[in-house]
Amino acid sequence: MFAAQTFGVTPDIIVCGKGLSNGTVPISAMIASDSMATAFQDGTGTMFAHGQTFAGQPLAAAVGLAVLEELDGRNLAAHATKLGAYLRAKLESLSDLGCIREVRGKGILLGVELCKPLPAGVDPETTIPEPWPELGAAMKAAVLR
Numbered sequence: 001m002f003a004a005q006t007f008g009v010t011p012d013i014i015v016c017g018k019g020l021s022n023g024t025v026p027i028s029a030m031i032a033s034d035s036m037a038t039a040f041q042d043g044t045g046t047m048f049a050h051g052q053t054f055a056g057q058p059l060a061a062a063v064g065l066a067v068l069e070e071l072d073g074r075n076l077a078a079h080a081t082k083l084g085a086y087l088r089a090k091l092e093s094l095s096d097l098g099c100i101r102e103v104r105g106k107g108i109l110l111g112v113e114l115c116k117p118l119p120a121g122v123d124p125e126t127t128i129p130e131p132w133p134e135l136g137a138a139m140k141a142a143v144l145r
Contacts, residue, residue: 006106013032014031016031020064020067021063021064025063025064027057080107084106087108091103100113115129115130116132117132
């Protein structure tokens with residue numbers, strides 16, 4: 001569910017929000033390691049004492065729980081991994097068009113570096129690609145056909 005899990009690292013703090021409610025209800029969370037959390041204890045054992053406008057809001061809490069149940073119950077993280085592999089393969093199959101320099105990312109969060117096609121015989125590994133300002137207009141025209 002988090003990049004930290006994907007890459008096998010243990011962060012001190014994870015801050016998350018939009019994914020807890022799909023951006024529809026104001027909710028966020030801060031997840032801290034034990035060592036980080038104890039640094040915020042006040043002498044009474046209270047941690048992170050604060051008052052926020054939306055703190056403890058029942059609707060937001062219910063939405064957050066429902067979203068987490070859907071993510072877990074439908075195994076959506078694994079599904080996103082599968083879709084990401086499919087999308088990467090499809091994007092990489094377009095490389096013969098000459099305007100895709102690189103597909104990068106993880107899972108379904110992918111980026112595509114587009115550039116002006118290189119002339120025949122030019123090594124793409126040693127040549128810096130030129131921008132292709134007309135590409136957007138060409139793609140728009142292709143989509144609207």
